[in-house]
Amino acid sequence: MPDVPVQIVACPNGPLLVRGEIEIRTPDGARVPQRRRTVALCRCGKSTIKPFCDGTHKAIGFVTEPEGDA
Amino acid sequence: MPATLLHDDVLQQRPMPLPAPRGAASGAVLDALQGEANGLDDAVDRALADTADILGDEDLQLALLLLYELHYGGLAGVDDGLEWSPQLLAARARIERDLEAAIRAVVRVPERPEPTAAAVAEALFALTGEDSGPSLSRYVARKATLEQLREFLVQRSIYTLKEADPHSFGIPRLTGRAKAALVEIQSDEYGGGRPGRIHSAIFARTMRALGLDDAVGAYLDLVPAVTLASLNTMSLFGLHRRLRGANVGHLAAFEMTSSLPNRQYGNGFRRHGFDEEATWYFDEHVEADAVHEQIAARDLAGGLVEGEPALLDDVLFGAAACLEMDGRAGAWILERWTAGESSLRAPVP
Numbered sequence: 369m370p371d372v373p374v375q376i377v378a379c380p381n382g383p384l385l386v387r388g389e390i391e392i393r394t395p396d397g398a399r400v401p402q403r404r405r406t407v408a409l410c411r412c413g414k415s416t417i418k419p420f421c422d423g424t425h426k427a428i429g430f431v432t433e434p435e436g437d438a
Numbered sequence: 439m440p441a442t443l444l445h446d447d448v449l450q451q452r453p454m455p456l457p458a459p460r461g462a463a464s465g466a467v468l469d470a471l472q473g474e475a476n477g478l479d480d481a482v483d484r485a486l487a488d489t490a491d492i493l494g495d496e497d498l499q500l501a502l503l504l505l506y507e508l509h510y511g512g513l514a515g516v517d518d519g520l521e522w523s524p525q526l527l528a529a530r531a532r533i534e535r536d537l538e539a540a541i542r543a544v545v546r547v548p549e550r551p552e553p554t555a556a557a558v559a560e561a562l563f564a565l566t567g568e569d570s571g572p573s574l575s576r577y578v579a580r581k582a583t584l585e586q587l588r589e590f591l592v593q594r595s596i597y598t599l600k601e602a603d604p605h606s607f608g609i610p611r612l613t614g615r616a617k618a619a620l621v622e623i624q625s626d627e628y629g630g631g632r633p634g635r636i637h638s639a640i641f642a643r644t645m646r647a648l649g650l651d652d653a654v655g656a657y658l659d660l661v662p663a664v665t666l667a668s669l670n671t672m673s674l675f676g677l678h679r680r681l682r683g684a685n686v687g688h689l690a691a692f693e694m695t696s697s698l699p700n701r702q703y704g705n706g707f708r709r710h711g712f713d714e715e716a717t718w719y720f721d722e723h724v725e726a727d728a729v730h731e732q733i734a735a736r737d738l739a740g741g742l743v744e745g746e747p748a749l750l751d752d753v754l755f756g757a758a759a760c761l762e763m764d765g766r767a768g769a770w771i772l773e774r775w776t777a778g779e780s781s782l783r784a785p786v787p
């Protein structure tokens with residue numbers, strides 16, 4: 369497959385949706401297992417499975433500023 | 439992670455065993471499946487004329503589920519060619535017509551947003567975020583007994599042992615952004631190429647962890663019409679190209695109401711001392727569906743509406759139908775349990 373840049377979608381009021389080959393690491397460098405090709409990274413700070421989103425942003429009413437087309 | 443979770447166990451299902459009839463229509467369908475179709479048309483028409491509530495009708499919901507099963511994994515000892523039998527298809531169509539009318543009559547469709555992906559996604563998040571009263575997931579997390587956990591799995595098994603299959607019928611009916619989104623979601627549902635990670639196979643592990651039989655149809659006789667109606671609704675939407683918008687809306691609403699409840703379900707099983715092997719299914723859905731709901735809202739439902747704006751109403755209808763039908767099935771279980779009764783038609787053996 370030709371090199372396609374990683375795509376990140378900033379979901380309104382929700383996570384960052386990441387498509388493409390990435391490597392997620394903890395602050396001390398350990399690899400975070402990635403179990404699916406497309407992942408949602410928490411940006412509300414309240415997920416119980418950080419760095420991944422678990423939908424908690426909805427329960428806490430997390431709101432983002434509009435970021436153009438989404 | 440325990441080694442068992444890494445082991446790629448393949449779940450091979452066989453055609454569903456024939457259940458017991460629940461009345462004249464399901465009895466006639468069972469006869470027709472075994473080559474004796476003489477009484478089918480009359481029995482189905484009479485049952486449709488006589489029923490006061492098709493959504494809760496044990497006989498008609500079972501009859502329809504059996505007719506649909508010909509399009510999924512098939513039925514034990516039944517000629518696969520009957521999938522396209524004009525007489526069986528005609529019987530199915532008559533039940534479907536009344537079922538669709540009944541669903542449309544009870545579903546409250548939200549106000550129409552602009553036909554843009556962003557507006558559709560926002561409308562779907564608003565719709566699925568409305569609190570719909572007492573919650574089965576909270577009950578499972580805090581109060582359900584071991585017996586109730588087993589019942590819960592038996593109830594869920596009707597759909598979950600074929601998880602994702604109804605919506606997959608929609609794939610060839612979509613194009614472009616919506617098609618790519620549906621395949622992206624379904625590929626994850628089907629384990630991303632690893633059979634042991636197919637969601638229905640992970641669910642089967644949970645069933646086995648609680649000593650239950652993971653074969654398709656093993657508990658069909660125990661499961662009430664309200665639960666069968668929830669799967670029949672998905673099959674109705676999935677099998678009709680005309681209803682591709684509803685199929686998409688249904689899946690979107692399903693994904694958008696999944697991650698938070700699944701954490702609660704997992705907590706209920708952990709409360710009873712079950713390990714990661716048993717809760718893997720629920721834990722997996724917490725993470726997976728937080729991804730899927732974003733794709734489903736924006737790219738699948740939103741993408742479909744941008745490509746075919748005329749389907750906007752159907753997308754909203756499908757989403758509302760998912761909430762209504764699954765809400766009914768959940769409410770049924772909760773009501774029975776809080777009354778100290780079983781939610782099933784007979785106890786789990």
Ligand code: FES
Pocket residue numbers: 382383384409410411412413414415416420421422423424425426728
């Ligand atoms: S963004 Fe979804 S839980 Fe934080």
